Amino acid sequence: MPVLFVGHGNPMNALERNDYTRGWERMAAALPRPRAILSVSAHWYTPGARVTSQEQPRTIHDFGGFPRKLYEVRYPAPGSPVLARRVHDLLAPTRVALDERWGLDHGTWSVLVHLFPDADIPVVQLGIDETLSAQ
Numbered sequence: 853m854p855v856l857f858v859g860h861g862n863p864m865n866a867l868e869r870n871d872y873t874r875g876w877e878r879m880a881a882a883l884p885r886p887r888a889i890l891s892v893s894a895h896w897y898t899p900g901a902r903v904t905s906q907e908q909p910r911t912i913h914d915f916g917g918f919p920r921k922l923y924e925v926r927y928p929a930p931g932s933p934v935l936a937r938r939v940h941d942l943l944a945p946t947r948v949a950l951d952e953r954w955g956l957d958h959g960t961w962s963v964l965v966h967l968f969p970d971a972d973i974p975v976v977q978l979g980i981d982e983t984l985s986a987q
Contacts, residue, residue, distance in 0.1 A: 853886055858963045863915055866925055866962035873966045880967040888935045888974040893959035896979035901943065902951040904977045905936035910955035927961035932974035939978060954979070 858876065865872055895914055896902070909931045913923045933950075940948045956964075960977050 853884065858967075860959060860962040863918060863922060863958050863962050866958070866965050867922060876963060876966040886973055888932050888976070889929075889964070889968075890935065890939060890976055890978060891956070891960040891964075892978045892980070893957050894980065895957045895959035896954060896977060897982040898951075898979040899981070899983055901946055901948040901981045902954065902979040903936045903939045903948055904931055904952075904954050904956070905933050905950035906931045906952050906955075907933065909975065909977070911961055912955045912957040914957045925961070925965065927956055927965055927971050929956065929961075929964065929968075929971040929973060929975040932976050935974060936976045939976065948978075951979070 856879070858879075860866075861872055907930060909929070911926045911928070913925075915922075936950055940950060954977065956975060956977055960975065964971070964975065
């Protein structure tokens with residue numbers, strides 16, 4: 853499977869139909885269907901690396917000042933404890949905590965609602981270790 857870098861732009865793109873969202877839809881249509889998705893979100897900075905590991909990650913609305921309709925968006929994709937463990941193992945010797953509390957933030961779900969609107973593909977999210985430098 854290819855690796856995609858998709859910046860969500862304005863979080864309102866989750867609700868809108870525009871050139872960006874139509875492009876995401878076309879991209880998904882051109883790809884083979886993934887068995888699971890690993891999303892690295894720039895919105896989840898943690899002291900140490902973390903990966904979501906729950907069966908049903910919650911939808912997180914980690915922003916403020918937007919219309920109520922955006923806060924009502926849910927992306928109920930299943931999680932994948934198996935994929936989370938694989939990410940944990942593949943990144944060794946870097947320590948990666950298996951996280952049961954976070955979920956899918958808007959850096960992930962605001963794009964996936966257009967790429968895979970049925971929310972039927974397991975998704976895990978990897979947080980960025982805020983204690984490391986950019987190098």
